[in-house]
Amino acid sequence: MSSTIRVAVLGAAGRMGSTTCAAVEAAADLELVARVDVGDDVATAVRESGAQVAIDFTIPSATEANVHALLDAGVHAVVGATGWTDESKARVAEHLERVGGGLGVVIAPNFGLSAVLAMQFAAKAARYFESAEVVELHHPNKVDAPSGTARHTAAAIAAARRDAGLGPMPDATEEGWEARGADVDGVRVHAVRLRGLVAHEEVLLGNPGEQLVIRQDSFDRVSFMPGVLLAVREVVRRPGLTVGLEHLLDLA
Amino acid sequence: MSSTIRVAVLGAAGRMGSTTCAAVEAAADLELVARVDVGDDVATAVRESGAQVAIDFTIPSATEANVHALLDAGVHAVVGATGWTDESKARVAEHLERVGGGLGVVIAPNFGLSAVLAMQFAAKAARYFESAEVVELHHPNKVDAPSGTARHTAAAIAAARRDAGLGPMPDATEEGWEARGADVDGVRVHAVRLRGLVAHEEVLLGNPGEQLVIRQDSFDRVSFMPGVLLAVREVVRRPGLTVGLEHLLDLA
Amino acid sequence: MSSTIRVAVLGAAGRMGSTTCAAVEAAADLELVARVDVGDDVATAVRESGAQVAIDFTIPSATEANVHALLDAGVHAVVGATGWTDESKARVAEHLERVGGGLGVVIAPNFGLSAVLAMQFAAKAARYFESAEVVELHHPNKVDAPSGTARHTAAAIAAARRDAGLGPMPDATEEGWEARGADVDGVRVHAVRLRGLVAHEEVLLGNPGEQLVIRQDSFDRVSFMPGVLLAVREVVRRPGLTVGLEHLLDLA
Amino acid sequence: MSSTIRVAVLGAAGRMGSTTCAAVEAAADLELVARVDVGDDVATAVRESGAQVAIDFTIPSATEANVHALLDAGVHAVVGATGWTDESKARVAEHLERVGGGLGVVIAPNFGLSAVLAMQFAAKAARYFESAEVVELHHPNKVDAPSGTARHTAAAIAAARRDAGLGPMPDATEEGWEARGADVDGVRVHAVRLRGLVAHEEVLLGNPGEQLVIRQDSFDRVSFMPGVLLAVREVVRRPGLTVGLEHLLDLA
Structure with missing residues (x-):
C-alpha cells in the first residue's frame, strides 16, 4: 500500500515558507499537516500533527534549535534556512548519531x-x-x-x-x-x-x-520547489546528515 | 622509466590529419613516427615506423580496412573517420577479441x-x-x-x-x-x-x-586535438572496442 | 507652473489595467483620476474625472468604441488592447482629423x-x-x-x-x-x-x-510600464494617430 | 558608364593588409592596382598605379606621413592603422581643407x-x-x-x-x-x-x-572587410575627414 508523506512547514508565513506550503499541497504524494510559525512550539506542533518530515525555512537564529527539537520529536528535517556553520552542522550530525533510528536531515544552501x-x-x-x-x-x-x-x-x-x-x-x-x-x-x-x-x-x-x-x-522562488520536494522524498530513506542537494541527484 | 608513445597518422595530408600531425608533434609525451596517406601501404608503414598507436582520419571507404590492417599489425587504433555502421563496428570488435593481447580501438564520432x-x-x-x-x-x-x-x-x-x-x-x-x-x-x-x-x-x-x-x-578544428590526444593516451590501456569519447572522460 | 497629467485607466480591474493603475500612481508627474471597468460608461467616467489622457487595456470587442467615445469627450487615448485592424485604425485616424484640436491617439501592439x-x-x-x-x-x-x-x-x-x-x-x-x-x-x-x-x-x-x-x-508585465507612461507623456503633444511605440523613441 | 574604383593597399604584406588585398580583388566594383609596403615610396607607388583610393593598414609610426603623402598625390585615404591622436587627426583635417577638391579621408578605429x-x-x-x-x-x-x-x-x-x-x-x-x-x-x-x-x-x-x-x-579578421570596402566606396563621395565607421552607416 503506497501512502503519502506527512509534512510540516516551519516558517510557514514567510515567502519561502508559504511557497513551500503551496508546493506540498499540490504534490499528490505529500500531505501538508502543519504550518508552524513564530510563536508556535515546534515540538508540540509536529507531534500533534503527526508530521514525518518538517521543512525549515526559518531564520538563522532559530533554525538550529528547530532541527534539534525535530530530532527529539523523531521527525526528519529538510533545512533551507541559512546561517549554518561547520560547528552547527557537526552538532546536528552528532545528535543524529545519538538518536539513530534511521532519522535523517538534509541541509541545502541551494534547492535550485x-x-x-x-x-x-x-x-x-x-x-x-x-x-x-x-x-x-x-x-x-x-x-x-x-x-x-x-x-x-x-x-x-x-x-x-x-x-x-x-x-x-x-x-x-x-x-x-x-x-x-x-x-x-x-x-x-x-x-x-x-x-x-x-x-x-x-x-x-x-x-x-x-x-x-x-x-x-x-x-522565481518557485524554482526551488522541485528541489525541496525531492529532499522531502529522499530524507526519509537517508539516515544521518546530508549537506547539499547534489547528493540526492543521480548524476553518475 | 617513462617513455613516449609512438604515433602514426593515417590520412596525414588531409585537413584533420595534418592538424593532428601538428598536435602529436607538439605533445611532449607523444612521438610522430609516420605520416601515411593515399598510395601508402598501411601495414608496411606502421610496421616500419614502429608505431604503437595509429590515428585514422581517412575517408569512409578506407577506414574499416585500415583498422583491420592495424590490428593485424598489432597496432592500437584511434578512429575519427566517419562512415562507421553497427556492422562495421561489430566486425572490429570481433577482430579485437580474436587477436586479444590487450589491443584496443577507440572510435569517436566527435572528438570535441x-x-x-x-x-x-x-x-x-x-x-x-x-x-x-x-x-x-x-x-x-x-x-x-x-x-x-x-x-x-x-x-x-x-x-x-x-x-x-x-x-x-x-x-x-x-x-x-x-x-x-x-x-x-x-x-x-x-x-x-x-x-x-x-x-x-x-x-x-x-x-x-x-x-x-x-x-x-x-x-576551429584544433578544438578536436585535446580529445584525439586523450584517446591516444587511453587506447593503449583499454583493450577492446570503445565507441565514444565520453567513455574516456572521468565524469563520475 | 509645471502640472501633472490627469489619467484614466480603462479595463482597470484586468491584469494589465491594475498594473497600469499602480504605475500611474507611482509616477510623480501623473495623477490617476479614474479606474473605469466593465459596466461603467466611459464618456461619463472620463468627463466627471476630468481625465486628460485615458489608457485603454480592455478587450478587442470594446476597445474601438472606447477610443471613439474618448475622442468625443476630448480625451487623448493610449491603447494597449489588441484586436485592431487596418480598418479600425483608419476610422480612428478619420475621427481624429474631424475633431482636430490637437487630440492624439497612440496605439501600440507592444509597450515593451x-x-x-x-x-x-x-x-x-x-x-x-x-x-x-x-x-x-x-x-x-x-x-x-x-x-x-x-x-x-x-x-x-x-x-x-x-x-x-x-x-x-x-x-x-x-x-x-x-x-x-x-x-x-x-x-x-x-x-x-x-x-x-x-x-x-x-x-x-x-x-x-x-x-x-x-x-x-x-x-514580467511591469516591463510594459515605462512604455505606457512614455506614451501618456507623449500623446498630449502628438496630434493625430501614432501606431507603434517606436515613433515615440528618439533613435536618430 | 559604371566603372570600378582603383585601390592601392599600404602595408600590403601585413596580416590586415593581405586580407584586405584579397577582399579588394574579390570585389567586382573595385580593382587592386598597387600593393605598397615597407621600402616603397608611397607617393610614387600610388601615382604610377593610378590609384583613386588608398587603404592604409601600416604601423603607428608611418600612417600619418602616409596620409599626408596620399593627399598631396590627390588620392582618397581609408585608414585602419592605429596610433592616431586628436592632434594628428586635426593636421589631416587641415590638410584636407587646404587641398580641397573633394578629397576625403576616413579613419576608423574599428571596421567591424x-x-x-x-x-x-x-x-x-x-x-x-x-x-x-x-x-x-x-x-x-x-x-x-x-x-x-x-x-x-x-x-x-x-x-x-x-x-x-x-x-x-x-x-x-x-x-x-x-x-x-x-x-x-x-x-x-x-x-x-x-x-x-x-x-x-x-x-x-x-x-x-x-x-x-x-x-x-x-x-576572424575577415569580419573587418565589409567595413573596409564600405569605406572605400564612401570615401570618394565624402569630402573632408570622417572619423568612425558609424558615420558611413544608414542608421536613421
Missing part, C-alpha cells in the same frame, strides 16, 4: 536544481579546459558580490583543476582590476548587477578553438 | 570535448526538467539539418526522460511547424544557419521559474 | 521598450549582414507559434534586406523542415517552448567572421 | 560592422534603461583590460545617460571590487579572458521585468 546542476557540471568539466571564468548576474539590490553560489562554483572549479594537476590559467593582463567581482582561488568571478534580473550564473570554459558554457537562470 | 561534455550533461540533467529543447547553429554551407550531434543529443535527452518515467513535454502549439529542424523522439531540435558561425549547440532545460542552458561552441 | 528596440535595431542592422535568423522563446502554454512579435521582426528584417537589394540568404539545407517556427518572407523564425520562460526573442545576424546578436527578455 | 553597430545601438538604447553594464570577452593573450572597444562603448552609454538626465545606476554592493575590468564614467565593464575566444562584447540593459542584450562576436 539548475543552480546545483550547473555547479556540479562545471566542477566535472573543469579539469578538461585551459581556462574557466564565472559570471554571476543579479538584481541591483543584492548587497554582497560575488554571490555565495558563484564563490562556491569557483572554488569547486579551482579544486578540480588542482586535483588534475593544472597550473594557473593563461592571462596576460596585468592591470585593470577594478570591476565588481573577485578572484576565488585563481578563478575569476565577475558580478553583474542589473535591474530586471533575479539570480543567474554563467560558467565559461575554454580550450583552443572551443568553448563550453553552462548557464543557470533562477527567475 | 565541449561537444561530448554538453551531450553528457544534457542527458544527465534531462530527467530533472519538465521541458528540454535543442538549438544547433552552423555555417550556411552545411547540407544536413539538424546536425548529427544535435540529433544524438536530442535522442539522449529523450532516452533519459523515458527512463525517468517522464511523459511528453508541455506544448500548447498546434500549428506552425515549418522551420528548419526536427522532432527527435519528442525532443524539438531547431537548426540555425548563419554566415560567420562554425558549429554550435545549445540545450535548454526548463522548470517552473528556472532554466539551465548548456552551450557548446566549436570555432 | 526592450522588444520595440530589439525590433528597430534588427531592422536597421539587417541590410549590413549576409544572414539573419530569429529565435523566439516562450512558456509552453502559448498557443501560437511563432509569436506575433517574432513575425513582425522577421518581416521588418525581410523588408530591410529587400530595400537594400540583398538576395536570398545562403542556405544549403534542402530537407529537415519540421521544427516549430516559420519562414517569414525568407527569414527563418524558430520557436522554442520551455517551462520557466516568459517571452524572449533573439535576432542573429551573421557575416563572414562575425555575428551580431540582439536579445530581448520580458520577465 | 557588428562591433560598430553594437556600440551605436547600446548608446541609443541607454537612455531608456535603469541599468547598463558591459561584458567583454577576449583570448587570454590580450594585454590590456578592458578592451578599447568596451571602454568606448561604456563611455558612450555614460554620455547618453548623462544627456537624458539619468542619475547613477542602482547598485547596493559596497565591497568586492577585485575582478578584471573597470568603472568607466559609472558604467561597469567586466573583462573575461578565455582560451578559445577571439573578441566579443556584450551590453546588458535592464529595466524592471525586462532586459535587452546586444552581443557582438568577432571570430
Whole structure:
C-alpha cells in the first residue's frame, strides 16, 4: 500500500515558507499537516500533527534549535534556512548519531536544481579546459558580490583543476582590476548587477578553438520547489546528515 | 622509466590529419613516427615506423580496412573517420577479441570535448526538467539539418526522460511547424544557419521559474586535438572496442 | 507652473489595467483620476474625472468604441488592447482629423521598450549582414507559434534586406523542415517552448567572421510600464494617430 | 558608364593588409592596382598605379606621413592603422581643407560592422534603461583590460545617460571590487579572458521585468572587410575627414 508523506512547514508565513506550503499541497504524494510559525512550539506542533518530515525555512537564529527539537520529536528535517556553520552542522550530525533510528536531515544552501546542476557540471568539466571564468548576474539590490553560489562554483572549479594537476590559467593582463567581482582561488568571478534580473550564473570554459558554457537562470522562488520536494522524498530513506542537494541527484 | 608513445597518422595530408600531425608533434609525451596517406601501404608503414598507436582520419571507404590492417599489425587504433555502421563496428570488435593481447580501438564520432561534455550533461540533467529543447547553429554551407550531434543529443535527452518515467513535454502549439529542424523522439531540435558561425549547440532545460542552458561552441578544428590526444593516451590501456569519447572522460 | 497629467485607466480591474493603475500612481508627474471597468460608461467616467489622457487595456470587442467615445469627450487615448485592424485604425485616424484640436491617439501592439528596440535595431542592422535568423522563446502554454512579435521582426528584417537589394540568404539545407517556427518572407523564425520562460526573442545576424546578436527578455508585465507612461507623456503633444511605440523613441 | 574604383593597399604584406588585398580583388566594383609596403615610396607607388583610393593598414609610426603623402598625390585615404591622436587627426583635417577638391579621408578605429553597430545601438538604447553594464570577452593573450572597444562603448552609454538626465545606476554592493575590468564614467565593464575566444562584447540593459542584450562576436579578421570596402566606396563621395565607421552607416 503506497501512502503519502506527512509534512510540516516551519516558517510557514514567510515567502519561502508559504511557497513551500503551496508546493506540498499540490504534490499528490505529500500531505501538508502543519504550518508552524513564530510563536508556535515546534515540538508540540509536529507531534500533534503527526508530521514525518518538517521543512525549515526559518531564520538563522532559530533554525538550529528547530532541527534539534525535530530530532527529539523523531521527525526528519529538510533545512533551507541559512546561517549554518561547520560547528552547527557537526552538532546536528552528532545528535543524529545519538538518536539513530534511521532519522535523517538534509541541509541545502541551494534547492535550485539548475543552480546545483550547473555547479556540479562545471566542477566535472573543469579539469578538461585551459581556462574557466564565472559570471554571476543579479538584481541591483543584492548587497554582497560575488554571490555565495558563484564563490562556491569557483572554488569547486579551482579544486578540480588542482586535483588534475593544472597550473594557473593563461592571462596576460596585468592591470585593470577594478570591476565588481573577485578572484576565488585563481578563478575569476565577475558580478553583474542589473535591474530586471533575479539570480543567474554563467560558467565559461575554454580550450583552443572551443568553448563550453553552462548557464543557470533562477527567475522565481518557485524554482526551488522541485528541489525541496525531492529532499522531502529522499530524507526519509537517508539516515544521518546530508549537506547539499547534489547528493540526492543521480548524476553518475 | 617513462617513455613516449609512438604515433602514426593515417590520412596525414588531409585537413584533420595534418592538424593532428601538428598536435602529436607538439605533445611532449607523444612521438610522430609516420605520416601515411593515399598510395601508402598501411601495414608496411606502421610496421616500419614502429608505431604503437595509429590515428585514422581517412575517408569512409578506407577506414574499416585500415583498422583491420592495424590490428593485424598489432597496432592500437584511434578512429575519427566517419562512415562507421553497427556492422562495421561489430566486425572490429570481433577482430579485437580474436587477436586479444590487450589491443584496443577507440572510435569517436566527435572528438570535441565541449561537444561530448554538453551531450553528457544534457542527458544527465534531462530527467530533472519538465521541458528540454535543442538549438544547433552552423555555417550556411552545411547540407544536413539538424546536425548529427544535435540529433544524438536530442535522442539522449529523450532516452533519459523515458527512463525517468517522464511523459511528453508541455506544448500548447498546434500549428506552425515549418522551420528548419526536427522532432527527435519528442525532443524539438531547431537548426540555425548563419554566415560567420562554425558549429554550435545549445540545450535548454526548463522548470517552473528556472532554466539551465548548456552551450557548446566549436570555432576551429584544433578544438578536436585535446580529445584525439586523450584517446591516444587511453587506447593503449583499454583493450577492446570503445565507441565514444565520453567513455574516456572521468565524469563520475 | 509645471502640472501633472490627469489619467484614466480603462479595463482597470484586468491584469494589465491594475498594473497600469499602480504605475500611474507611482509616477510623480501623473495623477490617476479614474479606474473605469466593465459596466461603467466611459464618456461619463472620463468627463466627471476630468481625465486628460485615458489608457485603454480592455478587450478587442470594446476597445474601438472606447477610443471613439474618448475622442468625443476630448480625451487623448493610449491603447494597449489588441484586436485592431487596418480598418479600425483608419476610422480612428478619420475621427481624429474631424475633431482636430490637437487630440492624439497612440496605439501600440507592444509597450515593451526592450522588444520595440530589439525590433528597430534588427531592422536597421539587417541590410549590413549576409544572414539573419530569429529565435523566439516562450512558456509552453502559448498557443501560437511563432509569436506575433517574432513575425513582425522577421518581416521588418525581410523588408530591410529587400530595400537594400540583398538576395536570398545562403542556405544549403534542402530537407529537415519540421521544427516549430516559420519562414517569414525568407527569414527563418524558430520557436522554442520551455517551462520557466516568459517571452524572449533573439535576432542573429551573421557575416563572414562575425555575428551580431540582439536579445530581448520580458520577465514580467511591469516591463510594459515605462512604455505606457512614455506614451501618456507623449500623446498630449502628438496630434493625430501614432501606431507603434517606436515613433515615440528618439533613435536618430 | 559604371566603372570600378582603383585601390592601392599600404602595408600590403601585413596580416590586415593581405586580407584586405584579397577582399579588394574579390570585389567586382573595385580593382587592386598597387600593393605598397615597407621600402616603397608611397607617393610614387600610388601615382604610377593610378590609384583613386588608398587603404592604409601600416604601423603607428608611418600612417600619418602616409596620409599626408596620399593627399598631396590627390588620392582618397581609408585608414585602419592605429596610433592616431586628436592632434594628428586635426593636421589631416587641415590638410584636407587646404587641398580641397573633394578629397576625403576616413579613419576608423574599428571596421567591424557588428562591433560598430553594437556600440551605436547600446548608446541609443541607454537612455531608456535603469541599468547598463558591459561584458567583454577576449583570448587570454590580450594585454590590456578592458578592451578599447568596451571602454568606448561604456563611455558612450555614460554620455547618453548623462544627456537624458539619468542619475547613477542602482547598485547596493559596497565591497568586492577585485575582478578584471573597470568603472568607466559609472558604467561597469567586466573583462573575461578565455582560451578559445577571439573578441566579443556584450551590453546588458535592464529595466524592471525586462532586459535587452546586444552581443557582438568577432571570430576572424575577415569580419573587418565589409567595413573596409564600405569605406572605400564612401570615401570618394565624402569630402573632408570622417572619423568612425558609424558615420558611413544608414542608421536613421
